[in-house]
Amino acid sequence: MKFIHTADWQLGMTRHFLSGEAQPRFTESRVDAIRRIGQLATDEGCEFVVVCGDVFESNQIDRKVLARALDAMATTPSVTFYLLPGNHDPLDAASIFSSNTFRERPLPNVIVLEDSAPIRVAEGVELVAAPWTSKRPLRDLVDQACAVAEPSAALRIITGHGALDSRSPDAANPALISLERLEERVEAGQINYVALGDRHSTTDEGTSGRIWYSGAPEPTDYDETDPGNVLVVELRPERVEVTPRKIGTWSFQQHESHLTSDADIDSLEQWLNALEDKQRTVVKLSLVGQVSLAQKGRLDRLLDHFADLFAALETWERRSDLVVVPDEIEVADLGLSGFANDALGDLQELALASDAFDDESRAVAAQDAMALLYRLVGSAQ
Template identity: 30%
Template sequence: MLRLMHTADWQIGKLFGQFEPDQAALLADARFRAVERLAALAGEQALDLVVVAGDVFDAQGVADRTIHRLFNALAGFSGRWVVLPGNHDAALAESVWTRAARLQAIPGNVSLCLAPEPLLLEALGVAILPAPLTQRNTFNDLSEWFASAVTPPGMLRIGLAHGSVQGILADSIDSPNPIAAGRAEQAGLDYLALGDWHGTRQVDARTWYSGTPESDRFRANQSGQALLVELAAARALPVVTPLSVGRHRWRSDALVLQVNSDVDLALHRIGEFSPDDVVHLSVSGQTDLAGHRRLREAIGQAEGRVLALLADFSALRLEMTADDIDALRADGYLGEVIDELRARQQGSGAEVAREALTLLAGILDQRQRKGAREIDAGTPAVSTESSASAADATPDGAS
């Protein structure tokens, strides 16, 4: 019985540029932590082997420190690691792999498959047939040579490739690198370990994508896992068991506001976000100034609670009531600006008008609330006449 772990798409060094710098740093660090959990899990399970089907690194130009840290993260498993270059870390003449070798960062129990030739692990009775990418994109099937590869009799044949199984993932995979459907059976493989699709997916009885061990996209594709693969003997069907590895849940929530009670429901949903969540929140519909204020405050609190949060208000319309306008004391010119911005929320410049109205209303609202606090504290309140300068906060062309 051979027991191995199949994993891929670690994407070490990913930048997460859509997030704030502090959030991006936490997300990048989470990828190292996931590798540490993989190593610990392989050690606890007393596995024979770990195969990594490409994209260990997210880019060739990662820092030397990142290279050292990645290989140090493997220390929890002293067995054999077999690593394949993918499209993000292809085996170029000068690559992250040649740099790692010069840095003497690669442990002795790590085998890099930099060429399309069998790797014989005689002590385990395993022949690894790798299809390393030597450039980011190729339109040839690099796994084609598996069928003609000669391996010692009785050895398990395990293929290792990174790309798109034709007819299954060709339109949605990360790169065009093709892999023929039915390759495992055609090449007499006992198991074919694939990378590039970031979710766990079975292709056929002997072929699987493991997915990334730590989710990195807002997509429901069974990510955050590795695969435990058990092979009883040559040509026996593998027994494959998904293993939960990822810590962070990437969730995409859409809130639609139409009536006042929808704001309460939205606040409840936001309150359910947990510290391990990475959230993309889109808000659409309409709300008054009070509802908008409550929503912003709840999201501000959630940003301090979750790992990362992206909020999109571009489809939310601010419908100010007569009471809202009275409370802002926006008479004269300011009142005219507010009326025009409210009307423009329906036109071609709706998003700019919406942002300008939200900004202006927020400034005026903050001034009024500050004045109320100063009165309560016994200090002179700021004259509301000075609020006219808030009109300057509207974007160019918005009024």
């Protein structure tokens, strides 16, 4: 028996660095991923799809997002989607799963996992869920779900959401999921597979090969490891086979560039050019080094150009240290005199001052001002 394990769709998510038409494109891509998951389930002969929490970004998402999500799941009516409420969309009084839009248009292939009662999902296979009913549970919901489920000869899939105690630095959090307890239950044959959500990186946990985070089907940030997957799980009494399958279309890229020459700027341009599907790529640059006014002007034009191509192009301020130092020839070429020349001298002094935080901020502003002055005077000549 095969099924798809996925999680953290977080439909309706917004990102502060996305602007203009990039945010709607990001939103639509997350809905499109549902259709790809349904089609993959059909192609692989999977019995169902289980979504392990955070189906929606919150319980207050736009109604259009919910309507489009349901429509996307309806495109593969032969595939049943089991939805687990997580910390972003808990099953509380304001639950999105209780909204009029959700209840007025019920789909026979969409089932919300509202409690831990075992659900027969295939011949000899049961699903036991650990839904969140609040944003701050006071116990290990997965262990609780395992404990209340009556023993059964059926193969058991446990679906939960949250952080494992083996990964969390907050040992006092009562909602942490005990990896040791899960391993014990797997070893005893009480559990055959543990499908988890919350961690956006595809991860095989423990030593059994039966406890997995699927990761988010579309990447959401730079620090995720191997995101953009769903897991095709083949479950048999004697073994489990888990195969990650790439679903995501977006990419988050971090890049450090050391700039001291025109050749270095050429290399940065080549790296940016080589990135594929730029409209679905978010880039964060760390710029380090020392450049002239002319080189800073060229760099600014380069970044302006690629900012129009990528979904977002950011400069990683905390890890950037780019100093603009005009040489004597550049200053002479500007042909400034009087007040303007005095102002340039003041900017040069400020640009070299970076001992304190305030000085560093002023230094960056001064460097940018000199680069702008160079561009403006150059365009007027």
